[in-house]
Amino acid sequence: MIDRHFPGPATRYPVPFRGLPLLLLLALFLLPGLVGHDPWKAEDATHLGIVWRLLQGDGGLVLQLGRDAWPDAMPLYYWTAALAAKAFAWLLPWFDGARLATALYAALTLGFLALASRELHGRDESASAPLLLAGCIGLLVHSHEAQPAIAFLAAQAATLAGLTLLRRHPWSGALVFGGGALTAFLAAGLAALPGLLLPLVLLPWLAPRKTLVAPLLLLSLALAATGPLLWSVLLTPAQAGVWWNGELAQLRSLEAGWRNALVLLNMLPWYAWPALPLALWTLWARRREWLTATPAPALLLPLAAFLASFLTVVSTVDAKSVAALPLLPPLALLGAGGIKTLRRGATNLFDWFGMMTFTVAAALIWLGWSAMVFGLPPKIARNFVKLAPGFEGSFALFPVLFALALSAAWFWLIFSSPRSPYRGLTHWTAGVTLLWGLVAALWFPWVDYGKSYRPVVAGLTQALPTKHGCVAVRGELSPALKASLDIFGDLRPLPLASSEGKRCDWMLALVPVKSSGTAGTGWERVWEGARPGDKTERLRLYQRRAG
Template identity: 45%
Template sequence: MPAQAEHARFRGVPLPPNGWTLVVLLVLYICTGLIGHDPWRNDDAVTIGIVHDLVTSGNWLTPSLAGRPYPDAPFYYWLAASCSKMLSWLLPLHEATRLASGVFTLLALGFIFLAACELHGREQAPAAPLLLAGSIGFLFHAHEAQPMLATLTAHTAAYWGLTQLDRRPLRGASWFGSALGLGFLANGLAAMLPLLPVAVFVVWRSAHRQRLAMLLLGSLLFACALAGGWLAALFVTSPEYLAAFLQGELTQLGANGQPLLAVQRLLLMLPWYAWPASPLACWALWAKRRQWTTTPLAMPMFAFVVSLLMVGIAIGARSAPALLLLPPLVLLAVPGVASLRRGAANAFDWFGMITFSLLALLAWIGWCAMVFGWPERLARQAVRLEPGFVGHFSILGASLALLGTLVWCWLIVTSPRSPMRGIMHWMAGLTLFWLLIVTLWMPWIDYGKTYRQVSASLAKALPEKRHCIAGANLADSIIASLDYFDGIRTILATSTAGKKCDWLLIHGSPRDGSSPAASGWRKVWDGGRPAERRDADRLHLYQRDARRGGSSPGR
């Protein structure tokens, strides 16, 4: 008896994971990396720039970027700005903004778990959040300021609502309508369109079609009321902004001139983007091929096909919108976990353990090279990639990384045999790898990606009193970063006001081929991030030469 008790004490986490084990693992994975680094380029910097503008200007109705109108759905920015205001005493704005992503991501994982409970039962449901969080594409966006995460949450909530329609029709319709309306406020119409055919499909398959059709009609009216509140306020106070927003929505729906090519690219992306959900979904389809007409398979199958087509046609083959393909694929993959044959399950388990153990070892070796200079060849490569970086030992970061590594070793030794062992190890290994990147590598990554030093250098080159700065070739992420770090705002060089500015900031070379120097401008500064050595990657600041009467390039 004592031997049995001792064995039970060290047998590891139960599988399927119970509530608290699952919650702790997912919260650790999601919350790691939301803080501790500056805004980076692309969506992260743009979103933080919009939230910064919203907080400083106080104009919550019409989001803008560095003083320029930025017609976009506002729901993510509202929650992010609320987080930044509530936590301004504790965190800088960019870190508090990313906490909104953490909130939406955790909600999405909760809703996909509830939807899986309805479709596949409580015993298999824990696989759903593990598969969603463990998808490679999900990792790319879950830790950045990303409005598409709010849309992903709306989709998972809508699927949960639809799976309840037969059992609890009123509650299911209410959740579906709420998700549809808030999803529109999070990312506009195009991202929510795939849910409408899925709702029609669910109603068509039900034995109570007429009742469910009326309930869903009511939920659509409720969704319109939610979205219409913001649109009505714009109509009254900012009709120009409303017109720009609606025009952008219509343009997006018809902007993709090659929809079949976009769908093909999404299909080619899915094997790695949705790994390991994609192969498990394929296995579930094969293993359950005689059950395709049942709701647990038919609904996610139809939802995936519709989402694939409509995302490809209306949004395009980009990484962030591809997040919307994950929920139906995950719901389809859940029965594949339990039905996986023992040999395949063991192979997947060993693949995950070996892969992440090797990645953890490489992460530690790379950290040693950056901090201690060994191995020397790898240390020289790290400095070559990010010139000027000097690594420093952090006892807190190293301690957390060591603790995570020890927990990983304990987990792979003690986990009991279970069909869910492979996906549990995959998710735990991904969490370890991300924890090591954040605790050991983040200073090196942040050094190469931030625009903080570039913005500070540019601010020193500019006089305190200046009329305006014209900008050319500046991406939204650069505009957002300069405004966020040092309050440097530019106006379009081709605009009437921009042609009168005495300062000109260009990223790379003018697209029309004209030379600022030939147009009567004198270069006074250039700069870029450490790895940006080519002129095409750097920022160039020019001052109008009064003696030559310079004009903006392209004038």
């Protein structure tokens, strides 16, 4: 009979990355792309705008974006980012330094997940869960922008590690869990806690002795409750009322919850790849445990954590990419336990798919770089110009050398890795690292050109006189644009409907590209601008007519 499986769990395999090589791979995954570009439209600029206000001395407990209080944002990530910006001010622009907070929390996430994987699956699998998480498609962009959700992931991974430690080190495990829950509150608020606390129902299966269940539960809950209690005390009554209303406003109706669930279920197959199929395989391969005995913690804990996170996400926030991040660590932890039991054919297929996908993708990235810098091939070069009118690529030696080194390392890896069930996973995560590193080195000047509001704000400030007085805004600006006006132009427009705004002689309006409407009587358009290639919105500046 043909052996379609690798030998059983007792067999030891060479894990391609462990120790320093593993740290190097994860560092190459985390660091490229965090620095060297402006705050970008959407999440990145918004969160950096809040950090900018902190650096200017505004905010603290209740954060601020432009002139507006931002009570829904919890402060942990922003405090860390502001400290990082100051610490690296001698080396980096403040926004690049601030983004290093994302690298810190992402590294903590991977480290705590490695600890949890070692406790659940054994020493060989300690690297599997962080490699699996780093390879998830949904994590890639968010782990390379200013993103408070990554701080929550670090706290979530700490709670998982704490729960896995309970059997061998019960009191240390409870302290780690409680500290993680406290950190999660400071990172994401009260609404995020149920997804972390619900797995505590497994304490009778995780605690080494039944007599420890109650005291461990009390210690864990006491530490978790410290954050909300202290927060309520530190805020003024008015601030606390606004904060509680914001927390309650996150709750979704049953109908909205169903819609969120459907959106997430449709998104997960690509978003959680390759953790999701490996997690499903783990459940299938160990299906007999559900029928014949109490399932092992290696199954119960990640599955319970995933279900708790899923229920929390669908009931408290709108389903979008960043909201689904808490689903990834439990899936990675569950999937890590099934790698050694994969059929040999499935392992080889996964390995082949990863090698081919990322080799072809790397070649296309190099081709795109050639089109941007040298104009070859001409057709592709014209497409880049069409997407970012006015962009002129230039040759930069260090990024090219870095990209060449990454490409050479990729080919060395795929030809030298030992045969192992871990080979496909290692190649996949290394391929994701290669892909992101090449994009960061070769394409980021083009991406930055199209996603930064810097040239728009520069044009706006040139159109304003030096002593222009206050500027009002009609309607709503996006948070990213509001942040960019503050960061690049020191502009914090007043609402036109406010008493102060009505006295302003200058007014901004964000309008659709094809809009030809006017601002009404009494206003004259003096300037308009948009990001290169932006086909959706334009920013217009109006001046009040004299008399």
